[in-house]
Amino acid sequence: MTRPLRFLALALCCWLLPWLAHAQVQASLDRSTAQLGDTVTLNLRSQTAPLAAPDLSPLSADFEVLGKSSGSTTSFVNGQRTVEYSYGVALRPLHQGTLRIPPLTVGNETTQPLTLEVTAPSATGQAATGPVFVEAAIDPSHAYVGQQLSLSVKLYYTANLANASLGDPRIDGVDVSRIGGDTDYQAERNGRIYNVIERRYVLVPQRAGELTIPPIPFQGDLLDPNDPDSFLGMGAPVSAQSRPLSVMINAAPSDWGSAAWLPARKLSLTLDGLPDAATPLRVGQPFNLTLSMEATGLPFEALPSLSLPALDGATAYPDKPVTGNRADGPWVVGRRQQAFAIVPGKAGTLTVPAITVKWWNVLTGRAETATVPEHQFTVLSASGAPAPVVTPPATAGSSAPAATSSPAVVAEGNSAPARSLPWSWIALGSLGLWLVTVLLGVVWWRRRASRPAPIATAGSTATLSAREAKQAFLRAVREADVTEQAHRLLAWARTERPALRHLDAVSAALASSEQHAAIDALQRARYATSAHAPDRQALAAAFASGFAWRSEASPPAGQEPLPPLYPFTLR
Template identity: 50%
Template sequence: MKHRWLLWFCLLLPWTAMASTVQATLDRNDVHLGETVTLNLRISDAMTASTPDLSALDHDFEVLGTSTSSSLSVINGKQSAELIIGVALRPKHQGDLQIPSLTVGGSQTNPLTLHVEAPDTSASTHTGQDVFVEAQASADHVYLGQQILYTVRLFYAGDLDGGSLPNPDVNGAELKQLGNDINYEAVRDGHRYHVVERRYALTPHHAGSLVVPSIEFQGEMLDRGNPNDPGGFFNPGGLFGNTTPVTADSPEVKIDVQAPPASWGQTTWLPARSLTLSLQGLPGDNKLTAGQPLNLRLSVDAQGVSGDALPALSLPTIDGATVYPDQPKTSTHDDGEWLTGHSERGFAIIPQRAGTLTIPEITLTWFDVQSGQKKIASIPSHTLTVLAANGAPAPAATTSPSAVATSPAVASSAATPAIAQVAPAASSPTPWRWIALGSIALWLLSTAVFAWLYSKRKRAQASVTKPRIEPTDSTRTLRQAFLESARGDDRAIQGRRLLAWARAERPGLRNLGQVADALASDEQRAAIVTLQREQYAGVSAETRMDLAATFAKGFAWQQDNQAGTESPLPPLYPFKLD
């Protein structure tokens, strides 16, 4: 029974790890009465799901129908699925209509609000037309560099069999499409139309008059059959009628682009709907260590501005620290209506001395296009405590002149000399800086000389008596490998392992002959000679020695003064040169 429960747990674990999440969105947040809107229910990590109970929408909406679409993707070996349930809704009345939370796949969606305005009567000039195009800008008076929303809508009654709606070609401005086309229905002058809506972010580059030219739609309208002949051999029931070419032009849109206000000054012009400035990376305890870098990240987010239009971020001069900036990074995303630019930059701040380090106030001036006012985003100054490199706190600061002058415990006759001594240092700090640098240089020089003398002395001592090398883990492993092979009969393996063990202790040895010469034990030297004879000359078994017992206590190396005997060769220069 215990194992059965464990099996069920293992089977259910992948499904619990893939618990789906649901998000509800509207394709439009503002509509006119009579238009339709699509409620999209996005279900992650799911391929199928039943349509939720939509009865909570009946009070404010007509539910026209539902549709589903699914997608499966594999990124870096990780599989993800998404199911979208689209619900077509038509508002029943004006106002701010609430879409409550719905239960989908065991999860709750987020509630939404839809703003419904009075019916749109602006299309009265298109009465009776089967196809027409509207174009409008969200504002007709804008500032240079201010992003506005430019919307194109294609209205058609009946069925289209293909068509082309090009993007506007605007001189003196940047035009970027926002998201995908939106499809819905709308009523104009009592006629119901299918609508294809396309949105653009329009940003003027020059002051003056900006004209967005007309664009032409070209398509084919499907004629389902001759009303006098609704069916036939080639057109049963009138389902496959002929097509009729249709065209429609959008109106020109004129926009007045204003230059920055004359009172703006020399600051970089930055028009935005909203802007936030932030700084991350400050230590929680407000403490640093001299010489250790502090990594800060400065970022700005601005709505109505693309990322590449944001100014380069920088830090003010920081006294007592060196600042190394990284390369800036920018990005842009949109919510279907407005661009939001993001720019960030990293800075490595290295304190040069112990004491206090103040990061000055950081400011960014921008223009609020919604209020028409100049604003300043700021990050207040921040003071940090810098510890010495060894972690000790900074030394106490010298009593300031003002403290001496205002302290009631100090007599006036004693206060005057104290002020006289401190004031020149405050007015001319350069000599003290040079004195400090000179002291540091002398300290470094003396340290280098001491290190040189100490190393020379150690080398002199090492030439007389070489310290004993303690066995390492590698040496012990090689020794054990040799002792194991010494109990066998393979002399080649024994010779290789004995040499490897010896070289681990004396790296300068190249062969067993040099190993034997460096040994002080006659028994060990004889064992090596016998080993070599057995390996290369084939000595009888009676003359073999017990290698394991001979080298059980390790190598008996000669002392350095013994190993360094005089060479039998005469000296290279036998005569002393005066």
């Protein structure tokens, strides 16, 4: 390998090492309980990198390793591509009891420990003598209204089957859905090896009381390899069914209150995209926040819609929500995600209040609260004139020229350290900065000359008359996009009231409800990506006769400048 290639490989490894160091490997079992002789699958998953073969020696005391497999799955959700790498290990428990799967080493990662409840084999009459039988199990044995139950249906058979049909459960007052695909493995019952097909269902009861799960039927033809008719698919008809099951369903606690009833195994609430608290925001300059909720044991349909609390001094424009379900072993994991564009409307301190969601932990049997803490940000006024350049005071007898637009070097104390600098490099750097300044000035002048008419900005004087500004706005309504329309409308308003800095202030100073609605529709089209463009005719008609200004200087007491767009909040 040549030196450049070695250098490139070394640089690539240095770039990949921090990324691989944060790879997360998740371990799960395909079930939490099993009978002695059953085969269970240990699944290892990662969404960052392919998985290396794990060290399985810690399992030898409690399990027999029957086989291994690996693969990857690619999915597209809301236009985003996700690749999940998996590694499966088929295990057979060696004894009854609570068996522990210790942390396993996978590459540089360590998985979390897991437990498996292993019970004695079922001793039904069918299992002892029949070539085909069906078993059903429900987890947990008691639950609440709206809580997910995991129903496992297993078909055991010893010979080939034809025309096989395993029925789905039909239960009045319960939402039933399949989760995952069928699982094939082998199990031992009363000294006999059976092939097993396992199917899992999600059950969500909708009312309290005793829930009875009727028998799950199976019908098919059992093919005998010694029977010549079996070659033509003419086997012996066979049928079987599982035993009925019953579960006690409890109602929500009487003191729960008016909050949404959310019985889950785990629930989290996060708020992403928060700006750096050390970096101030600007009035009229939007930023994005993303609120997410994820619950194990609840589908996304059972989760409430997400919204932000009312923001004092800002307006929130929601994007299209993102929802979905995924399987985590026998449990469904529901997720809701809602993005918002936040537009500050006034200078000062912007507070995003704390967001709380009350939920019921079905594992501990008590109420808990998921919370996003309060956040505060500093909002400055709209961008105006640039900050003045600080230059050192001139000393007596100094012949240095006055400060120009070029950056100045500020010396602290005396100027002795500056004399030791390489003046030739400083001169070259100053020349380069001057050339960049000239180039930027030429680009700015050409862009300004290409514009049809100047627009007044914060901190500058208007260069258009009210009549010219109105005509420019109406022309933008006919020909330009919503951003240009908003700029032209603000420029026109400032020819009559120069103190107005943004459209929210313009709306607050107007008395016409029609003009309020027109500005609100224009703002929605600017910041809400899923919104449609406003009606151009309605926008032009609203301001055809000019601005309907309020007679008083400020809105009446108790009335907000802009009513909150989405007043509802999670509690």
